[in-house]
Amino acid sequence: MQSPILITGAGQRIGLALAKSLLANKQPLIVTYRTRHNSIDELEAAGVKCIEADFTSDEAIADFITQLKRTTSSLRAIIHNASSWDCEGNNPDFAQLFDNMMRIHAKVPYLINMACAQLLQNSSAEHSDIIHLTDYVVEKGSPKHIAYAASKAALDNLTKSFAAQLAPKVKVNSIAPSLIIFNEHDSAQYREKTLKKSILGLEPGSQEIVNTVALLLNSHYITGRTLPVDGGRHLK
Numbered sequence: 001m002q003s004p005i006l007i008t009g010a011g012q013r014i015g016l017a018l019a020k021s022l023l024a025n026k027q028p029l030i031v032t033y034r035t036r037h038n039s040i041d042e043l044e045a046a047g048v049k050c051i052e053a054d055f056t057s058d059e060a061i062a063d064f065i066t067q068l069k070r071t072t073s074s075l076r077a078i079i080h081n082a083s084s085w086d087c088e089g090n091n092p093d094f095a096q097l098f099d100n101m102m103r104i105h106a107k108v109p110y111l112i113n114m115a116c117a118q119l120l121q122n123s124s125a126e127h128s129d130i131i132h133l134t135d136y137v138v139e140k141g142s143p144k145h146i147a148y149a150a151s152k153a154a155l156d157n158l159t160k161s162f163a164a165q166l167a168p169k170v171k172v173n174s175i176a177p178s179l180i181i182f183n184e185h186d187s188a189q190y191r192e193k194t195l196k197k198s199i200l201g202l203e204p205g206s207q208e209i210v211n212t213v214a215l216l217l218n219s220h221y222i223t224g225r226t227l228p229v230d231g232g233r234h235l236k
């Protein structure tokens with residue numbers, strides 16, 4: 001029996017695309033969701049263990065970990081996807097924003113990884129994986145998303161530490177996307193400006209991350225690294 005893969009924040013967009021792709025390959029899944037999108041009903045009907053988790057406090061994180069450990073004794077992989085793309089322009093309470101960004105992007109992955117290392121070791125697969133979804137802005141910062149970028153940089157650093165600590169059984173890597181999919185509310189002006197930020201100039205869609213996750217899951221020799229998925233944005 002294959003050990004399940006855990007995906008956090010799988011109710012929509014990239015996380016949901018990852019869940020659907022892995023499910024299509026008969027991979028057992030456990031997902032977290034905050035909002036009960038219709039997609040969660042569909043995943044549940046398809047046999048996915050869906051755990052409600054709004055990671056807004058240490059207690060909520062601990063409660064999720066307790067539920068997870070009641071659900072499985074092993075894990076093939078953990079994909080830390082849950083994220084909030086919030087910014088200083090939307091939040092005058094910078095202290096609260098900073099705490100929220102650090103919690104969802106660094107504290108949640110840190111605490112789950114610390115608590116679940118043995119579950120990953122228990123997998124019957126040759127390797128287990130932790131995959132952190134970071135962001136291109138780890139490389140250069142982001143003047144309009146300062147706390148967000150710093151929190152993703154913290155997550156990037158966790159990749160290196162956990163890779164060293166959990167080798168050789170567990171590989172730990174980051175995927176650092178730039179634009180993958182726009183949000184529904186993004187204006188035509190924002191879309192045009194954003195597409196010009198990379199030298200490939202396109203909105204690739206979630207499949208690009210699905211492919212990158214598959215590459216990492218099938219690798220036997222990549223760990224402690226970041227795979228950039230950014231259309232050559234660094235060359236602009």
Ligand SMILES: NC(=O)C1=CN([C@@H]2O[C@H](COP(=O)(O)OP(=O)(O)OC[C@H]3O[C@@H](n4cnc5c(N)ncnc54)[C@H](OP(=O)(O)O)[C@@H]3O)[C@@H](O)[C@H]2O)C=CC1
Pocket residue numbers: 008009010011012013014015033034035053054055056080081082083084085104133134135136176177178179180181182
């Ligand atoms: N989309 C893109 O172009 C890019 C994405 N990335 C990264 O890729 C990953 C996936 O991106 P995308 O699909 O756009 O992500 P979303 O912005 O759609 O968020 C993913 C999920 O995270 C959940 N979430 C947010 N806050 C919390 C919380 N406090 N507790 C629990 N769950 C929470 C959301 O729940 P709910 O459904 O309730 O809102 C949502 O379903 C993210 O880590 C993102 O930072 C990086 C660069 C570009």
Ligand SMILES: Nc1nc2c(c(=O)[nH]1)N=C([C@H](O)[C@@H](O)CO)CN2
Pocket residue numbers: 082083084085135177178179180181182183194
């Ligand atoms: N949690 C999220 N993080 C990010 C998103 C998003 O929609 N949700 N979007 C981006 C942008 O696409 C950016 O990469 C390009 O403007 C970044 N992070």
